[in-house]
Amino acid sequence: MSKPEISKKRSVRLPAFAKVNLCLHIAGKRPDNYHELRTIFQTITLKDTLTLTIAPARSGAVDISLRSNDPELPLGRENLVMRALQAVIPEIGFSGSVAAHLEKKIPVARGLGGGSSDAAAALIGMLRLTKAQLPLPRLMEIAAGLGADVPFFLFGGRALAVNRGDEIYPLADEPKRTVVVVSPKGIGVATKDAYEWLAPELTRFSKPNRIWRFCALCWSRQGQLSNDFEGPVFSRHPRLEEIRDGLLKRGAADAALAGSGSAVFGVFRNPAHARRAARAFPEDSVYVVETLSREKYGQAMGLGAVAGWSAAADKSATASKPATAGKRVSR
Numbered sequence: 184m185s186k187p188e189i190s191k192k193r194s195v196r197l198p199a200f201a202k203v204n205l206c207l208h209i210a211g212k213r214p215d216n217y218h219e220l221r222t223i224f225q226t227i228t229l230k231d232t233l234t235l236t237i238a239p240a241r242s243g244a245v246d247i248s249l250r251s252n253d254p255e256l257p258l259g260r261e262n263l264v265m266r267a268l269q270a271v272i273p274e275i276g277f278s279g280s281v282a283a284h285l286e287k288k289i290p291v292a293r294g295l296g297g298g299s300s301d302a303a304a305a306l307i308g309m310l311r312l313t314k315a316q317l318p319l320p321r322l323m324e325i326a327a328g329l330g331a332d333v334p335f336f337l338f339g340g341r342a343l344a345v346n347r348g349d350e351i352y353p354l355a356d357e358p359k360r361t362v363v364v365v366s367p368k369g370i371g372v373a374t375k376d377a378y379e380w381l382a383p384e385l386t387r388f389s390k391p392n393r394i395w396r397f398c399a400l401c402w403s404r405q406g407q408l409s410n411d412f413e414g415p416v417f418s419r420h421p422r423l424e425e426i427r428d429g430l431l432k433r434g435a436a437d438a439a440l441a442g443s444g445s446a447v448f449g450v451f452r453n454p455a456h457a458r459r460a461a462r463a464f465p466e467d468s469v470y471v472v473e474t475l476s477r478e479k480y481g482q483a484m485g486l487g488a489v490a491g492w493s494a495a496a497d498k499s500a501t502a503s504k505p506a507t508a509g510k511r512v513s514r
Contacts, residue, residue: 192238197308198483199231199300200339200475201289202332203362203441203448207410209378211385213347217331218378220348224296224332226339226475227362231301232286233264235308240279245272248280253287263302263329270325271306275315290366290468292373294442296336302329303336310489323351339484340477356476361457363435363449365426366468370445372416377443380415408439408450416444423447426464433460450474 202224210219240246249258249265260266264283272281283305289297303326310317319337326333327349334349335342343352417424423440426447430438434456435449451457454471461469481487 192236193312194234194236195308195311195485196232196234197304197485199233199289199297199304200226200336200480200483201229201295201297201300201364201472202226202335203295203364204410204439205341205408207412207442209381209385209411212382217347219346220331220344222344222348223341223354224335224344225341225357226336226480227364228472228475229289229295229364229470231289231297231304233301233304233308234284234286235305235312236282237277237309237312238280238282243278245278246280247272247283249283249285251285251287253285253291256285256287256291263298263333264305267302267305267325267329267333268309270329271309271317274317274321274325275309275313277309277313277315281309290446292371293366293446294372294440294444295364295446296332296442299330299332300336302326302333304484306333307337307484307486307489311485323349338477339475339480341474342477353477356478357474359476360436360474361451361454362472362474363430363451363457363461364441364446364470364472365430365448365464366446366470367420367422367426368467370420370422372420372444374443377412377416380419381412384411384414408437410440410442412443413440416440420445426467429463430460433463435460 205223205225208221210221213219247265247268249262251258256262258265264285268281268283285301287297289295289300291297306322306326323334323337326337331348334351335344338351338353341354341356343354344350417440423445427438427440430447430449434453435451438447438449441448449460451460457471461471
């Protein structure tokens with residue numbers, strides 16, 4: 184691969200959209216100590232914003248900096264944007280400076296995939312800025328090495344995820360719906376804790392009827408929300424169940440825990456009902472947003488401007504092999 188030639192300063196501003204899990208089933212623990220997942224991801228319009236600026240280097244060195252509007256956000260190696268930039272830059276042969284600014288709006292550690300989405304935006308942004316070509320299977324490997332959710336955010340929309348959640352199969356988009364996301368005040372759930380709470384129940388999850396129900400949901404446009412984490416998480420944080428039931432009582436067609444929590448979301452057919460329901464949780468952070476199709480996601484991310492993306496994306500996303508295992512991050 185030839186090194187990208189950078190002769191002047193360039194910038195790109197990218198959204199980093201959140202996700203919810205329309206269903207999330209844990210099949211059991213794997214020999215590599217990760218968990219086997221069956222989930223359906225759906226992007227929503229709640230988003231962070233990542234601005235990347237690159238400039239030519241004088242000595243062939245690489246300099247990366249990261250800033251954020253969130254004073255509590257780590258900005259070093261533990262930040263997925265920084266790790267994504269450090270991973271992709273050697274792959275594309277870039278030399279120069281990269282300045283990243285992350286404007287956070289997605290609540291952190293609430294099961295909405297904000298960190299993973301930020302990382303995917305960094306990968307896409309570098310490809311757009313440098314016009315470098317990177318085979319999509321390799322890009323997905325890099326994404327999976329950052330976190331199990333990151334490959335999904337290379338595509339967005341509605342998708343089936345299996346394996347660790349890093350093997351992605353796009354599904355037909357559903358009609359646009361209004362979604363109310365409630366981020367509860369003072370309640371956080373670490374992914375590690377959620378899996379430990381769930382462990383005693385995993386032996387029950389291999390029943391054939393659960394697998395058939397999951398397969399039916401993948402192809403149905405009217406499937407019900409479900410999340411295996413709800414039982415153990417709700418038993419330890421009853422208020423989250425109260426929020427879910429409150430959304431249902433106020434007109435949600437369905438409601439569920441987001442990932443391993445602690446955010447809860449409700450899907451509404453009537454936007455007016457959604458806005459009214461949002462007012463019922465004054466102590467919490469509440470967002471009224473919409474589901475986002477794969478086509479709209481691609482347009483917002485500027486995927487058409489990524490060299491070689493269109494043809495490769497259709498082929499690789501529908502026939503993806505299990506990607507390289509990486510460090511699990513909060514869902």
